[in-house]
Amino acid sequence: MRESTCQRIIPHGSGSNHPADTITLDETARHRRRAKLTSDGGIEFLLDLPTARLLRHGEGLLLEDGRVIEVRAEPEALLEVRADDPRHLLALAWQIGNRHLPAQIESDRILIRRDHVIEEMLTGLGASVAHVEAPFDPEGGAYGDSHSNHHHHDHNHGGHGHSHEHGDHDHSHHHHAPHHHD
The missing domain is CATH 3.30.70.790 (UreE, C-terminal domain)
Structure with missing residues (x-):
């Protein structure tokens, strides 16, 4: 029997009040896009989300067969x-x-x-x-849920990299020609 896949997160309080199981993860382990996970009771499934995000305490992971695994934030x-x-x-x-x-x-x-x-x-x-x-449920911040800080300061904030383009003028710094800014 192939494992179930979860491609949808349902908000806390919506959906079934009777989840099939829970999955207890710390904050680092709850920041995921794609991962093989096993619920607390042993249900194996593939999490496959379009973008990485923090799975928040109380949210449900909706499996394709309709079962819901409730996320628990580990203290x-x-x-x-x-x-x-x-x-x-x-x-x-x-x-x-x-x-x-x-x-x-x-x-x-x-x-x-x-x-x-x-x-x-x-x-x-x-x-x-x-x-x-x-349980640790930090702010998503201005850059959505892509925490650019899991102790690796890559400072590429979700696609807003620092590419240093400066409009129309080039940066060839010739010292002979005057620098014209229109």
């Missing part, structure tokens, strides 16, 4: 970052974002992966930082 070792007030939390979020760290931003806290260097920086900025075990 991970995280830092819970809290602040004195909303503006302070925004400033901390900016510091975290400026370092391209995946972050789950909530109204009263930010969750990031544990990192003692970042922990010291945030404590130095007045944050209250606690070690927690929790």
Whole structure:
């Protein structure tokens, strides 16, 4: 019997309330486009999505035979970052974002992966930082769900590479001819 294929993700709360099984994965393992996966109960299937995305806690993986495998986010070792007030939390979020760290931003806290260097920086900025075990569901960000940061800074943000084209003028820097910009 050939394995089932999943080509559709159904949102949390839609579809059947009785999934055939669950699959429990940490955040890194939930960032997928195409992969052979095995559910917690042993159902083997091929995930085959048009683009890579983060499978979020509670979403359903719809198999072609109609069964649904519910995604469970495995608790991970995280830092819970809290602040004195909303503006302070925004400033901390900016510091975290400026370092391209995946972050789950909530109204009263930010969750990031544990990192003692970042922990010291945030404590130095007045944050209250606690070690927690929790599912990690970071923001998709401006570039959709293609996290360009799974600790390999390739900075090719989903097709918006830095190709340095500068309009019509060329960059041949001849020092004899004057540089005309129309």
